[in-house]
Amino acid sequence: MKILVAIKRVVDYNVRVQVKPDGSGVATDGVKMSINPFDEIAIEEALRIKEQGKADEVVVVTIGTNDSQQQLRTAMAMGADRAILVESDVAVQPLQAAQVLLKVIEQESPGLVITGKQAIDDDNNQTPQMLATLWNRPQATFASKIEFVDGGLQVTREVDAGLETIQVELPAVVSTDLRLNEPRFVKLPDIMKAKRKPLDVKAIGELAPDLQGKAIEVTQHEAPQPRQKGIMVETVDELIEILKDKGLVS
Amino acid sequence: MSKVLILAEHNGNAINQSTAKVLAAAKQLNPEAIDVMLFTGNTGLATQIAGHEGVNQVFCVACEDNHDQLAASIAPTLADKGKEYTHVWGPSTTFGKDVMPRVAALLGVNQVSDVMEIIDAHTFKRPIYAGNAIITVNTDTAQIVATVRTASFSADKTTGGSASVEESTLNTAANHTSFVKLSSGDSDRPDLQTADKVISGGRGVGSEENFAIVYQLADKIGAATGASRAAVDAGYVPNDMQVGQTGKIIAPDLYMCFGISGAIQHLTGIKDAGTIVAINKDGDAPIFEVADVGLVGDLFKIIPEMMEKL
Ligand SMILES: Cc1cc2nc3c(=O)[nH]c(=O)nc-3n(C[C@H](O)[C@H](O)[C@H](O)COP(=O)(O)OP(=O)(O)OC[C@H]3O[C@@H](n4cnc5c(N)ncnc54)[C@H](O)[C@@H]3O)c2cc1C
Numbered sequence: 001m002k003i004l005v006a007i008k009r010v011v012d013y014n015v016r017v018q019v020k021p022d023g024s025g026v027a028t029d030g031v032k033m034s035i036n037p038f039d040e041i042a043i044e045e046a047l048r049i050k051e052q053g054k055a056d057e058v059v060v061v062t063i064g065t066n067d068s069q070q071q072l073r074t075a076m077a078m079g080a081d082r083a084i085l086v087e088s089d090v091a092v093q094p095l096q097a098a099q100v101l102l103k104v105i106e107q108e109s110p111g112l113v114i115t116g117k118q119a120i121d122d123d124n125n126q127t128p129q130m131l132a133t134l135w136n137r138p139q140a141t142f143a144s145k146i147e148f149v150d151g152g153l154q155v156t157r158e159v160d161a162g163l164e165t166i167q168v169e170l171p172a173v174v175s176t177d178l179r180l181n182e183p184r185f186v187k188l189p190d191i192m193k194a195k196r197k198p199l200d201v202k203a204i205g206e207l208a209p210d211l212q213g214k215a216i217e218v219t220q221h222e223a224p225q226p227r228q229k230g231i232m233v234e235t236v237d238e239l240i241e242i243l244k245d246k247g248l249v250s
Numbered sequence: 251m252s253k254v255l256i257l258a259e260h261n262g263n264a265i266n267q268s269t270a271k272v273l274a275a276a277k278q279l280n281p282e283a284i285d286v287m288l289f290t291g292n293t294g295l296a297t298q299i300a301g302h303e304g305v306n307q308v309f310c311v312a313c314e315d316n317h318d319q320l321a322a323s324i325a326p327t328l329a330d331k332g333k334e335y336t337h338v339w340g341p342s343t344t345f346g347k348d349v350m351p352r353v354a355a356l357l358g359v360n361q362v363s364d365v366m367e368i369i370d371a372h373t374f375k376r377p378i379y380a381g382n383a384i385i386t387v388n389t390d391t392a393q394i395v396a397t398v399r400t401a402s403f404s405a406d407k408t409t410g411g412s413a414s415v416e417e418s419t420l421n422t423a424a425n426h427t428s429f430v431k432l433s434s435g436d437s438d439r440p441d442l443q444t445a446d447k448v449i450s451g452g453r454g455v456g457s458e459e460n461f462a463i464v465y466q467l468a469d470k471i472g473a474a475t476g477a478s479r480a481a482v483d484a485g486y487v488p489n490d491m492q493v494g495q496t497g498k499i500i501a502p503d504l505y506m507c508f509g510i511s512g513a514i515q516h517l518t519g520i521k522d523a524g525t526i527v528a529i530n531k532d533g534d535a536p537i538f539e540v541a542d543v544g545l546v547g548d549l550f551k552i553i554p555e556m557m558e559k560l
Contacts, residue, residue, distance in 0.1 A: 016514060017379045026383050094351065095360045122378050123495070124363045129321065129351035138322055138427040141348050144489070154430065159344040160443065160498065161261065162434030162490045166320070169426040178496055179483060213391075216360045220386040224377070224521070230542040236555045239527065239545050246525060248447065248504040249471050249560055 001111035001170075002057045003046040006101055006131075007039035007075060009068040010121040019223045026221060035071045038116025040078075041176040044183040045146060046114050047079045054148055055112070057081050061104050063092055069199060076194035077186040083197070088204040094126035095213045101127070102134050103208045110171060112153075117142050117175040128175035138168035142177040252281035252371045255332050257340035257349060258288035258299055265298050267444045268341035268398075270405035275398045276339055277304055277406065278368040285335070286413075287311065287328055289318035289420065296415045303408035313420040316429035319345065325352035326422035332357060332393055336371070342397035342499075343443075354395035362387055362396040380495045381518040400443070401501040401522045435488045439465075440474040442491065447504040448523075450476035450493060451486070452516075454509015454530065454549060458486045463553045464508060470560055476500070478510045494519035508549040512537025 011017055012032040020027050035043070046058045060075040061084040062068045072083035086100055105113065118125035132139035140146075140155035144163065147154045152169045158177045233239050243249045254276040259266035269286070276284050283306040286299050291312035300308045309331065317323040328349070332338035338353055340346035342364045354361035366384070367375035373388045374396070442448060449468040455461055461481075468475045476498070477491040493500060495515040501522035508529045510516060517540055520526060528541035531548050538544040545552065 011379070013515070017382045019383045026379060093360045095355060095358070098355065117496075120380065120495075123380065124361070125347050126351035126354065126361050126363060129348065130355035132322070133325070133352045133355035138424065139348075139352075141321075142344060157344075158489050159432075160490065161432060162488065164319075164432045165430040167428045167430050172426075178479065179489065213358050213360065214389070216362060217388045218385050219373075219388050222384050222386075224381055224384055227521070227526070227540050228542070230526070230538075230540075230544060232538070232544045232546070234545075236545070236552055236559060239543060240556065240559055242543055243504070243525075243527070248525060 001055045002059060002108060003049060003055045004105065004108055004110035004113045005039070005042050005046045005058060005060045005075070005080065006113065006115040006127070007043065007060055007062050007071060008036045008116070008119045009033050009062065009064050009071045010036045010119055013037050013120055019221045023221050033067070033070070035074055036116050036119045038118060038120070038176050038178070040183045041178065041180050042114040042116050043075050043078050043080060044181045045176060048181065049146075059084065059108060059110070061086065061101065063088055063097055063100050063204065065089060072199055073191070073194050074186060076197040076199075077190040078184060079190070081197065083199045085199065085201045086204050086207055087201055092204070093215050094124050094130055096211045096215070097127045098130035098134050099211050100204060100208045101131050105135060112171060113173045115173070115175055117177055128173050132173040135173065138172040139175070140166055140168050140172060141175040143174050144177050144179045146174060146180070252279045252337055253335045254279060254281045254284045254337040254339060255328075255335040256284065256286045257328055257338070257346065258286050259341055259343060259345045260288060260290060260295050262290065262292065265295055266341070266343070267405050268343050268346070268400045269299065270302070270407070271400040271403045272339055272341050272398045273302060273305070274403045274406040275365060275368060276337070279337060279371050281337070285309065287331060289313050289324045293415060293417060300413035300415055301409055301411050302406055303411040305411050305413040308413050308415045310415055310417050311420050312417065313423065317420060317423045320424065320427050320429060321349040321352050322424035322427045323420065323422060325349055325356060327420055329353045329356035332395070335393060337394045337396070339396050339398055342399050346397045350395060350397050357393045357395060359391040359393060359395055360389070362389065362394065364399040365396050366399045366402040377518070380514050381521060382514065399499060401499045435490060439468060440472065442474040442476055442493075443498055443500060445474035445502055447471060447473035448476050448500060448502045448506070449473045450478070450491075450505070450507045450510065451481055452478035452507065452510030453480035453484060455481060455486060461486050463550075467553050467556060470557060473504070473506075474502075478513075478516050507537065508553065510537055511535045512540065
């Protein structure tokens with residue numbers, strides 16, 4: 001079985017992003033870029049499945065600018081076998097990303113697709129569900145545990161009420177939550193090795209010339225409303241008095 | 251004029267409060283009609299929704315074998331009905347996040363995720379980068395599919411409505427997916443997502459056993475309990491207590507946290523709280539930048555003292 005992992009290059013999660021003064025976007029010049037943390041978990045899970053002998057190839061794919069090759073190389077340094085860059089100079093929105101990924105699926109015929117539940121830049125949390133829909137296959141979102149059961153997958157999902165388990169047939173789309181695993185660190189020799197692994201670049205216009213659906217227009221970026229500056233107290237008595245004054249405790 | 255179809259959420263016994271929040275958001279669109287669809291054989295739940303003022307009609311779709319919570323099963327029915335509407339909206343809970351993008355894909359549109367403010371029927375504000383930036387988006391597709399950031403709206407509490415209830419059965423159940431089980435930590439404490447008061451603990455609490463004092467304080471003041479990701483990852487508490495970007499986004503009147511440093515991903519979840527109280531032994535912890543009231547000290551001394559004095 002082949003596993004396809006879809007990843008995205010995003011501003012590193014440690015960076016505190018700033019809105020540009022003219023409201024046209026967030027400042028990304030010279031900012032550290034990384035694999036979206038949820039996607040890193042997706043890569044790790046695919047590698048573990050392969051290491052258990054349940055898959056024979058892990059292919060990573062991303063849609064993005066040429067710079068995204070860096071993140072694909074990192075994924076291959078982690079252990080992915082090969083990579084595909086669908087090159088696009090403009091950012092694609094989830095419905096379009098799902099259509100492009102479907103084209104990749106048609107060419108690659110994976111038995112399983114794993115991807116992060118959301119990208120931490122636009123926080124959309126849509127692409128995996130849309131891909132499963134267009135592909136007409138099951139989805140198991142927000143996964144915190146994946147087991148192979150009865151020829152399909154039994155997936156434990158992190159939901160508001162606790163942990164939900166569902167059974168899905170394969171092929172399927174799984175989206176990862178944070179507690180699925182802890183991604184490995186890449187070692188220097190692996191980075192060297194990854195340079196020789198195949199990385200196929202396809203132009204988005206050639207792979208998917210007829211993308212359907214409109215993009216949502218973003219008209220303005222602004223910084224969030226700051227909270228009013230608070231106060232520091234020295235003692236529990238002072239704290240309780242404030243809480244009582246505000247009617248929050250009796 | 252707008253016509254809104256809302257996806258209601260329930261747990262089999264009760265309507266989730268997120269539904270009343272989506273309803274409140276939908277009313278801000280000044281629509282011609284608001285209809286609600288819910289997936290359950292329990293028509294009593296439909297009657298609860300029908301009692302809200304401003305709801306025109308409730309579609310109650312019965313499902314077998316727990317298919318009522320499965321996105322792949324219910325999305326086609328919702329999307330099909332949705333074609334008659336200008337807006338198809340659901341809550342930004344794990345349930346809504348699972349289902350609504352499927353509905354959007356079936357309707358051939360991108361979804362507006364986490365609507366936090368409504369400017370007009372086509373223009374909305376939503377957070378990106380864990381809430382570090384807010385964008386205004388505009389869309390004019392035939393249907394606008396969106397999830398509503400529940401912490402940004404107060405629940406609709408109107409009564410006296412008399413919507414009609416139309417019953418049907420689900421004919422789109424997806425055979426490739428089946429429900430196995432749901433395990434939730436049963437607790438008598440208030441629900442984290444709707445509680446007026448929340449007490450939470452982080453890595454600083456140190457262990458599962460130590461969390462007992464956090465629970466005691468919560469019970470003393472009638473609060474729900476929450477936690478940081480670090481506390482969940484370390485196994486101190488179950489995952490459903492996580493607050494933040496990838497946990498629950500909450501807006502209680504009081505949020506009091508112990509031993510939480512205040513990472514941006516955590517702060518995203520509490521920005522809309524009325525009063526944030528932080529107790530941390532490190533005076534430089536970033537949580538103090540957002541706290542309304544801060545107290546530097548050891549939580550193992552402060553909690554017992556509070557227990558005694560409250
Ligand atoms: C993609 C992504 C998503 C994430 N989503 C979330 C999320 O949804 N929610 C979330 O919470 N985090 C999330 N995180 C993790 C986040 O970045 C932080 O790692 C996490 O919030 C830290 O938890 P903490 O504050 O409990 O632990 P720490 O940062 O380790 O802080 C512990 C604090 O306890 C204090 N302390 C220790 N002992 C005591 C004592 N005796 N008395 C008083 N204070 C004490 C310390 O001074 C310290 O400030 C996410 C991270 C990523 C990358």
